[in-house]
Amino acid sequence: MKKLLYLLVILVFANCSSANKETQIIILSTNDMHAMIDNYAKVAAYIDKVRTENKNVLLLSAGDMYSGNPVVDRYDDKGYPMIDIMNKIGYDYGALGNHEFDYGQDFLSKRIKQAKFPLLCANMKVSEQALIGQPEPYVIFNLDGIEVCILATVQVEDSNGKLIPSTHPDRVKNIDFFQPVETALEYKSLRQKCDLFISLSHDGIDEDVTLAQKMPELDIIIGGHSHTLVNGIIENGVLISQTESYLKYIGKTTVTLKDKKIADKKFELIDVSTLQDENEEVKAYIDKLYKDTPLNEVVGKAASNFTNKENLGCLMTDAVTEILNLDIAFQNSGGIRIGEIKEGDISLLILYRLDPFDNDVILFEMTYDEIYSLLKNSYRKDSKYADLKTSGISYVIKTKNNEVADIEIRDINGNLLDKNKKYKVGMNSYIASVYKFDHADAGKSLNVQSADALVEYVKQQKEVNPQPDRTKIEEM
């Protein structure tokens, strides 16, 4: 009898303790790495350390693994080294970002197969003609007794009446995309199937806040795309974070559950520049990649520092007008991917970093009015910014109450542009297909990539100089 009572006490005690079981889950996250692998040796060492010290660690990518570093982007098997490193470090899951499509579907398909971590996306539907398979919208798995659900979405925008992620439209053929927030809302009921509900969102911070407002069923949103530093804000009870870009930070979310109910969730930003330790294996891999790349070839010189998008944009557009013998060229600011070129040697690596996209130059025969419509539509009201950098012309946007009232366009000699002439205008295929402007000419590809025109130009010039600004905004 005494023995039985003893057993009973043990049983009750054991039962109580499991009812109050406390579980801690640590979610490490990175977003918008854009192939900027340089910090990965430090990031890997930090992740190793957290894994050694903690039982339940998840490592997530919130999208945009590629486009930004030619060592990865121009590798023969495009993107291979990035996934190789991410496999070594041991990512668990990733969201597909808009730039994941940049290499085209054949390469994306190879990268998805190479990745040892599933790439998820709920707001896309792949047709049979597409070259990639249908990704899973979400995943549910058990971690130390806790049911964890991760739902992923990707940013979309309107492109001639069709919703697509921000990439060249040709690369997302045969895939339908849907609004990410609306799609996520269709998965509300997953709340019933899990203890921890995570949105791995490549939608941008504004959409993430909207999602939190509409979907309190979520516990956490780990975001990307807008390159914002979001140090763990709570919106409608949902913890939102984002780690800016280029592996400058690692996100660390710590969730404490008691009896499978969330008792605490907090977020910490780990500033990678403050980390000392490096993972030797990852470091050696990255060093070798940089050492072996043919992109170290020096092709010219910068006579002085290029310091902003305006003078870098002028360099890119001058390359297009000069090499392809055109009157005028345009470059969108979003396609200028570095902020400076320092005085001294210019390598292929630098130029392909400046223009990492494989976009062809498209030629349009355009009238003055058509050029005017392109400049007008590309003025960014929110930031009071002239998006298009130019060669062959300079322009002043005159605004009234921040609406475009007039645009003064001048040729390279400073004369007002002739309104009765037609001009040979070059722009990359992204501007040609995404920007809205009047054009009677359908445009034709010159079968030369804008990045290659840039390389050719710097080779020919041998030395290049920053040019005076060609765009200006004036409030009337």
Ligand SMILES: [Zn+2]
């Ligand atoms: Zn993105």
